[in-house]
Amino acid sequence: MKKILHLDVNSYFATLEQQAYPSLRGKPIGVAGKGKGERTVVAGASIEAKKFGVKSGMSSWEAKRLCPKIIIIEADYDRYIFTSKRIFNIMERFGPKVDIFSIDEAFLDLYDDMSWDEAIIIAKRLKQAIRREIGEWVSCSVGISYGKTLAKLASEMQKPDGLTVIRPEDFAKIAAVTPIEELCGIGFRLHPRLNRMGINTIAELGSMPCEMLTATFGEYTGTWLHNIGNGRDSNILHSWRSLPQEKSIGHSYTLPQDIANPSDVKKVLLLLCERVGARMRQKNLAGKTVSLYLRFGDRTGFDESRNQKRFLRSGYDVYLAAENLLHEISSLQPVRLVAVTVSDLTSWENLSAPLFVEEQRQEALNSQVHSLNRRYGEFTVFRGALAAIKKRIHKLPDGRNKRLYLPQITEINPFTKRV
Numbered sequence: 001m002k003k004i005l006h007l008d009v010n011s012y013f014a015t016l017e018q019q020a021y022p023s024l025r026g027k028p029i030g031v032a033g034k035g036k037g038e039r040t041v042v043a044g045a046s047i048e049a050k051k052f053g054v055k056s057g058m059s060s061w062e063a064k065r066l067c068p069k070i071i072i073i074e075a076d077y078d079r080y081i082f083t084s085k086r087i088f089n090i091m092e093r094f095g096p097k098v099d100i101f102s103i104d105e106a107f108l109d110l111y112d113d114m115s116w117d118e119a120i121i122i123a124k125r126l127k128q129a130i131r132r133e134i135g136e137w138v139s140c141s142v143g144i145s146y147g148k149t150l151a152k153l154a155s156e157m158q159k160p161d162g163l164t165v166i167r168p169e170d171f172a173k174i175a176a177v178t179p180i181e182e183l184c185g186i187g188f189r190l191h192p193r194l195n196r197m198g199i200n201t202i203a204e205l206g207s208m209p210c211e212m213l214t215a216t217f218g219e220y221t222g223t224w225l226h227n228i229g230n231g232r233d234s235n236i237l238h239s240w241r242s243l244p245q246e247k248s249i250g251h252s253y254t255l256p257q258d259i260a261n262p263s264d265v266k267k268v269l270l271l272l273c274e275r276v277g278a279r280m281r282q283k284n285l286a287g288k289t290v291s292l293y294l295r296f297g298d299r300t301g302f303d304e305s306r307n308q309k310r311f312l313r314s315g316y317d318v319y320l321a322a323e324n325l326l327h328e329i330s331s332l333q334p335v336r337l338v339a340v341t342v343s344d345l346t347s348w349e350n351l352s353a354p355l356f357v358e359e360q361r362q363e364a365l366n367s368q369v370h371s372l373n374r375r376y377g378e379f380t381v382f383r384g385a386l387a388a389i390k391k392r393i394h395k396l397p398d399g400r401n402k403r404l405y406l407p408q409i410t411e412i413n414p415f416t417k418r419v
């Protein structure tokens with residue numbers, strides 16, 4: 001039977017600050033993003049601050065009201081991400097596969113033939129290794145089970161510094177007393193709806209007929225709910241080595257003046273798509289969903305996404321997909337902003353080599369263009385249609401030059417869906 005371990009570092013951001021600055025240990029601290037004074041948001045609170053009810057997502061002002069002695073520290077995300085990678089690297093020494101869940105949480109695949117007792121020994125060694133290598137103040141909660149949802153549930157049962165196991169024979173006992181909202185995947189939307197159906201515990205969820213759940217929540221969610229209610233859990237892990245680090249790649253551009261001519265809009269779109277393509281290539285990524293967002297002069301917008309039949313690798317392919325979306329607009333109003341995003345990313349290693357001659361030719365061309373641009377700067381080599389944009393910008397009446405035009409394109413944050 002498969003054994004999966006879930007690890008969650010306790011109060012991650014605050015713990016790392018306390019590790020780095022021993023004078024903060026044992027004190028209530030809040031880690032907040034950049035901003036002015038009390039308008040910042042707490043991204044993480046120390047165990048000491050949590051006792052006062054301070055939670056992440058609160059404003060610093062609210063946190064200070066609950067806990068007047070709280071020390072607010074500016075977040076240093078680069079350092080937190082760097083430390084995460086070190087933690088995931090340590091985990092990798094204890095099993096064949098690490099599947100990252102968040103910045104401070106990951107699943108570890110343990111070897112199949114391992115007994116539950118051996119799994120517990122591995123978990124203890126892993127916890128010790130993290131203390132030894134990351135810092136003595138850094139503790140984590142670990143859960144072990146035969147599926148991911150249950151392993152995560154187990155790690156949350158004991159905080160801080162916990163180690164909990166849910167074996168198949170433990171499931172019924174735990175299901176009878178555990179509220180459904182403790183299960184990862186039952187969020188603020190599903191939770192009240194299930195409660196209204198009279199389902200409060202995991203066991204109650206399991207006793208619900210599958211047909212009733214699928215009729216209410218759809219095939220996918222309904223089946224998942226029925227399965228997890230009966231202790232049937234997914235045990236498929238995706239190694240972080242084969243997954244892209246980013247969820248999407250996008251670019252947006254606010255035009256110096258509204259444009260109404262569809263062929264001008266297409267040129268801007270092509271420019272943005274080439275940028276997206278350049279970044280996908282840089283990171284060896286391909287994407288399957290293309291989203292187009294337009295904001296019009298009157299502040300209304302057009303927002304459409306479409307799944308493609310195959311993974312797209314080049315900027316031009318992204319452009320063709322985005323152009324199709326553009327055609328769905330019945331009457332194009334003057335456009336103020338154009339944004340294009342590619343999501344559903346995968347790395348190239350997961351794709352088969354281009355099959356058809358035309359694709360191969362295109363692929364060879366793309367990679368040449370890419371290496372030229374890498375050597376001589378972006379947009380040294382670009383498609384014919386882009387030349388027209390450069391010229392057009394040259395002629396702007398206010399004297400703006402092309403150099404001003406290109407860098408204004410802004411990168412869309414890969415961790416948010418929209419501009």
Ligand SMILES: [Mg+2]
Nearest residue numbers: 008009011104
């Ligand atoms: Mg945590």
